[in-house]
Amino acid sequence: MSKNRRWMRITPCQNIPLREGRAVKIGHHNIAIFNLGDRFVAINNRCPHRGGPLSDGIVSGSTVVCPLHGWKIDLTSGAVRHPAAVTDCVETFPIRVEDGVIMLEIPVELVGFIQIAESDDEDSEPCGSGKSSCASLVGITG
Ligand code: FES
Numbered sequence: 855m856s857k858n859r860r861w862m863r864i865t866p867c868q869n870i871p872l873r874e875g876r877a878v879k880i881g882h883h884n885i886a887i888f889n890l891g892d893r894f895v896a897i898n899n900r901c902p903h904r905g906g907p908l909s910d911g912i913v914s915g916s917t918v919v920c921p922l923h924g925w926k927i928d929l930t931s932g933a934v935r936h937p938a939a940v941t942d943c944v945e946t947f948p949i950r951v952e953d954g955v956i957m958l959e960i961p962v963e964l965v966g967f968i969q970i971a972e973s974d975d976e977d978s979e980p981c982g983s984g985k986s987s988c989a990s991l992v993g994i995t996g
Pocket residue numbers: 901902903904905906920921922923924925
């Protein structure tokens with residue numbers, strides 16, 4: 855881990871359903887976290903085409919299809935897979951799971967600015983409930 859970055863607790867794993875994404879706002883960053891079944895991945899939530907919300911896209915294998923115009927983004931590398939001629943790449947973020955909680959490595963200056971978009975899902979539970987250090991979480995969205 856870089857000296858200027860810190861691992862932060864984001865939310866319990868069960869808050870991100872299998873093959874779905876959820877959006878997390880950390881300062882000016884809007885990050886999409888996806889549950890691929892065997893692992894979680896985190897990428898910039900903004901499609902490189904026209905800014906579509908990738909967290910609302912359809913997950914297919916290890917890619918997500920943007921909900922606006924159908925560009926396909928590789929969730930591991932961030933590379934645009936379709937259209938093939940596009941060479942843009944979406945920023946990816948270090949992510950890991952610790953004690954059933956999703957952790958993101960973020961710049962130290964953003965610690966304290968974590969927010970997961972609000973949810974209609976009453977079963978969702980931010981990791982701020984209990985002993986975690988991410989008390990600013992307000993919920994989770996679909
Ligand atoms: S905004 Fe994502 S494909 Fe157009």
